[in-house]
Amino acid sequence: MTPGDTVTVEAIVAEFAADRSRLLDIVETVQSRYGYVSDAAVQVIAAGLRIHSVEVEDMLSFYAFFDRHPRGRVRIRLSKTPISIMKGATDVAHAFEAALGIDMGEDTPDGAFTLQWTSDIGMADQEPAALVNGMVLTAIKPGDVPTIVAALRQHDFQQSHGQPIPNAGVKSSLVQAGPLLSGPSAAGESLIAALALTPDQVIEVISASKLRGRGGAGFPTGTKWRLTRKSKGQNHYVACNADEGEPGTFKDRVLLSEFPHLVFDGMTIAGYALGARHGLVYLRGEYAYLWDALQAALKTRRRQGLLGSNVCGHVGFDFDIRIQLGAGAYICGEESSMIESLEGKRGAPRDRPPFPTERGYLQQPTAVDNVETYVCAARIMAMGAAWFRGYGTAASSGTKLMGVSGDCERPGVYEVPFGITVNELLDLTGGADAAYVQVSGPSGQSVAPKDFGRRIAYEDLSTGGSTMVFGPQRDVLAVALQFAEFFVDESCGWCVPCRVGTTLLRQGMEKIVVGRATLADIMATETLANTVVRMSRCGLGQTAPNPILTTMRSFPELYEARMQSGSFVPRVTLSEALADAVQVQGRQPVAEDI
Amino acid sequence: MVAATFRFTVDGIDIEAVPGQSILEACDIAGIYIPRLCYHPDLEPGGNCRVCTCNVNGRNVAACITPASHGMRVENNTKLLTDDRRSVIEMLFVEGEHPCPYCVASGDCELQALGYRLGMAAPTQPYQWPRRKIDTTHPDITLDHNRCILCSRCIRASRMADGKTVFGFDGRGITMTLNVDAQGGLGNTQMAAIDKAAHVCPVACIVINRDSYRVPNGRRRFDARPIGSDIEARRKP
Numbered sequence: 001m002t003p004g005d006t007v008t009v010e011a012i013v014a015e016f017a018a019d020r021s022r023l024l025d026i027v028e029t030v031q032s033r034y035g036y037v038s039d040a041a042v043q044v045i046a047a048g049l050r051i052h053s054v055e056v057e058d059m060l061s062f063y064a065f066f067d068r069h070p071r072g073r074v075r076i077r078l079s080k081t082p083i084s085i086m087k088g089a090t091d092v093a094h095a096f097e098a099a100l101g102i103d104m105g106e107d108t109p110d111g112a113f114t115l116q117w118t119s120d121i122g123m124a125d126q127e128p129a130a131l132v133n134g135m136v137l138t139a140i141k142p143g144d145v146p147t148i149v150a151a152l153r154q155h156d157f158q159q160s161h162g163q164p165i166p167n168a169g170v171k172s173s174l175v176q177a178g179p180l181l182s183g184p185s186a187a188g189e190s191l192i193a194a195l196a197l198t199p200d201q202v203i204e205v206i207s208a209s210k211l212r213g214r215g216g217a218g219f220p221t222g223t224k225w226r227l228t229r230k231s232k233g234q235n236h237y238v239a240c241n242a243d244e245g246e247p248g249t250f251k252d253r254v255l256l257s258e259f260p261h262l263v264f265d266g267m268t269i270a271g272y273a274l275g276a277r278h279g280l281v282y283l284r285g286e287y288a289y290l291w292d293a294l295q296a297a298l299k300t301r302r303r304q305g306l307l308g309s310n311v312c313g314h315v316g317f318d319f320d321i322r323i324q325l326g327a328g329a330y331i332c333g334e335e336s337s338m339i340e341s342l343e344g345k346r347g348a349p350r351d352r353p354p355f356p357t358e359r360g361y362l363q364q365p366t367a368v369d370n371v372e373t374y375v376c377a378a379r380i381m382a383m384g385a386a387w388f389r390g391y392g393t394a395a396s397s398g399t400k401l402m403g404v405s406g407d408c409e410r411p412g413v414y415e416v417p418f419g420i421t422v423n424e425l426l427d428l429t430g431g432a433d434a435a436y437v438q439v440s441g442p443s444g445q446s447v448a449p450k451d452f453g454r455r456i457a458y459e460d461l462s463t464g465g466s467t468m469v470f471g472p473q474r475d476v477l478a479v480a481l482q483f484a485e486f487f488v489d490e491s492c493g494w495c496v497p498c499r500v501g502t503t504l505l506r507q508g509m510e511k512i513v514v515g516r517a518t519l520a521d522i523m524a525t526e527t528l529a530n531t532v533v534r535m536s537r538c539g540l541g542q543t544a545p546n547p548i549l550t551t552m553r554s555f556p557e558l559y560e561a562r563m564q565s566g567s568f569v570p571r572v573t574l575s576e577a578l579a580d581a582v583q584v585q586g587r588q589p590v591a592e593d594i
Numbered sequence: 595m596v597a598a599t600f601r602f603t604v605d606g607i608d609i610e611a612v613p614g615q616s617i618l619e620a621c622d623i624a625g626i627y628i629p630r631l632c633y634h635p636d637l638e639p640g641g642n643c644r645v646c647t648c649n650v651n652g653r654n655v656a657a658c659i660t661p662a663s664h665g666m667r668v669e670n671n672t673k674l675l676t677d678d679r680r681s682v683i684e685m686l687f688v689e690g691e692h693p694c695p696y697c698v699a700s701g702d703c704e705l706q707a708l709g710y711r712l713g714m715a716a717p718t719q720p721y722q723w724p725r726r727k728i729d730t731t732h733p734d735i736t737l738d739h740n741r742c743i744l745c746s747r748c749i750r751a752s753r754m755a756d757g758k759t760v761f762g763f764d765g766r767g768i769t770m771t772l773n774v775d776a777q778g779g780l781g782n783t784q785m786a787a788i789d790k791a792a793h794v795c796p797v798a799c800i801v802i803n804r805d806s807y808r809v810p811n812g813r814r815r816f817d818a819r820p821i822g823s824d825i826e827a828r829r830k831p
Contacts (some may be wrong), residue, residue: 009601017620039777051759052759052762053775053776054759054760054761054773054775055759055762056771057773058762058764061763061765061766062765062766137596173802288794329766346766351641351656351662352659353661489764490767491768492767493744493766493767493768493769493770494641495641495642495643496643496644496645496682496685496686496689496743496744497681497685499689499744499767499768499770500685500689500722500768502767502768503722503768504685504688504719504720527681528719531677531678531681534647534654534678535644535647535654535681535682537641537644549638574733
């Protein structure tokens with residue numbers, strides 16, 4: 001690192017006022033400036049923040065999008081999910097490998113390209129998709145790859161010009177809008193309606209609407225806001241969870257790109273109701289391409305007086321919103337991990353109590369809600385609680401945005417009333433041939449055709465919106481194994497049952513899928529899965545075994561079909577176990593040796 | 595001012611506690627042993643290992659970080675919890691390398707002692723055989739990452755008790771390891787053998803050099819009596 005680089009990194013630290021809680025932003029800026037964060041940069045950052053270098057490394061080593069060593073100038077991250085694989089991502093990967101002359105996970109010798117897999121990037125309706133230095137390529141076919149690579153070689157990412165990149169861009173995913181998204185929604189309209197009420201009245205209206213959290217957990221929003229308002233603190237915070245990381249979900253991407261003012265209206269209404277002056281949006285790193293548009297929307301709102309001092313002329317109500325970009329960690333969708341990440345730390349969950357409503361961001365009362373929840377709150381203020389309750393079921397009021405992908409004719413986002421059956425949703429999306437539906441992502445439930453009469457609602461199939469449809473030609477247990485691998489990659493590692501348990505479950509599932517498991521193995525895997533559910537610290541570990549446990553319940557015959565009889569079959573074959581020795585000795589074992 | 599006490603039950607046994615106490619602290623004083631590993635009485639709780647998980651009013655929580663409250667019904671010594679705790683201990687045995695018969699900590703190791711106390715004969719899960727480093731850069735301390743169970747005791751001790759922040763985590767998930775506050779190893783940090791952080795390791799990851807056999811095998815803490823016996827001895831009949 002040259003003296004000039006030291007000055008540059010020091011300036012980056014100063015740009016964020018040498019604030020320890022902005023460490024994530026500081027490291028993100030260094031990473032994007034240099035393509036990696038060197039040991040020397042870590043020292044400069046640590047010195048600038050007056051913390052230890054081990055604390056900087058503790059944070060930065062946690063996130064998938066940070067590097068400690070230089071990688072290719074063009075980073076191609078191809079999405080690896082059961083949906084992308086179904087749509088041909090493996091062939092696309094081979095095409096990239098051929099075009100670049102490297103394997104997945106490698107860098108080209110000239111330092112121009114890095115090619116790798118990444119977890120779901122929120123493009124399930126337009127897979128195979130890839131992130132390229134923050135740009136999104138969608139619906140890639142193997143035949144497109146040579147042209148893409150040629151264009152990327154010419155492209156100047158710093159200036160972001162050059163010849164257009166084929167497949168770049170995300171197409172609109174909204175297929176069916178309902179009452180929530182089809183009404184008029186001028187920026188600020190619902191906010192003005194809310195400001196005509198007192199904060200307590202706003203909370204009463206939200207409570208009367210029976211709005212529940214749209215991330216899937218379903219906590220009553222009015223109650224959360226009331227608890228946060230009542231908690232004592234120097235500041236109150238409104239946080240918007242836009243870390244939409246559950247594989248197969250992409251409805252928040254639609255809201256953020258097509259309805260940002262409804263999201264910001266909802267947050268501002270929450271700020272008014274809670275007595276908060278600060279709003280935070282935690283935007284997943286995979287959605288960095290939305291950054292400029294969202295900042296522009298915030299700028300417009302400040303100009304229009306919808307943010308800033310005396311919002312909408314309401315004297316004494318000051319509110320502004322900051323966007324925090326994530327850096328590749330599914331766990332940060334868990335609200336306490338998200339708060340840790342917002343504070344510039346590794347995204348390890350917190351033990352509760354205390355809950356965020358009492359002690360959240362910077363130990364202050366914080367309401368964390370999903371993007372869609374804020375949109376609902378905004379529309380409720382404009383249209384009234386009774387209007388909202390007019391949709392859905394008694395326990396699940398309103399409509400739900402469902403992101404549907406996989407083996408269906410019309411993938412995309414559908415706004416449907418709560419209470420819709422899986423069958424009805426499949427008819428709507430052209431997925432009538434489905435043999436298996438994964439509801440609410442890997443952490444949700446595997447649903448077999450016999451249960452397609454079940455309803456999407458908090459009281460039956462609770463969901464954040466991810467709906468992956470699989471036709472009869474798909475291998476259900478292979479999909480469950482892919483989900484098990486996802487949780488291995490995304491476990492934060494803080495607690496033992498999840499850190500080690502997810503790996504052991506993946507190995508158990510692997511043995512089942514390759515047909516080497518006996519009944520005892522399958523039962524041991526089930527026992528282990530239940531231990532991980534009961535003993536893990538947070539929602540990630542508690543739901544990570546779901547793909548295994550729910551496929552065991554929904555598809556027992558598939559497990560039986562791959563089961564070995566007898567009491568024991570070794571995990572590896574004898575020839576595999578001896579492979580290293582055969583290699584070293586240069587001879588095959590003779591029969592009596594074995 | 596004396597804080598008002600309150601009462602709750604553990605496996606039906608009535609216990610007194612004061613506000614601010616965790617379930618585990620209140621039970622320790624009452625002489626009821628809740629198995630635990632990452633908890634250390636001199637440090638803030640970390641909640642990493644989950645061995646002290648109890649069922650409170652129908653929900654599983656870690657006893658070390660959950661405040662005791664009036665009227666709680668805590669289940670501790672049940673077959674299901676013991677099975678789950680043993681399974682977690684097993685996970686640690688297969689995640690790292692823990693060869694008890696020739697390990698310097700044998701008899702003094704809390705992981706080994708919990709294996710015995712919870713009835714683990716041999717791990718039933720496959721060994722992961724990690725390839726981790728042994729850090730011998732410090733003249734007085736050996737850091738064997740193969741033994742590390744990521745309990746965060748040394749991290750907490752170094753940050754709070756020693757005020758040095760010598761340790762932190764590196765990476766995440768199954769590839770996570772213990773990291774030190776210097777390039778080139780522990781020898782380049784502020785760590786000293788008299789630090790609290792050098793004396794809280796429950797296994798043989800942080801080992802003081804030339805000191806390991808001061809007490810010979812067979813006469814160590816857990817050779818004569820199971821782990822937790824000291825706490826149970828406080829119990830009034």
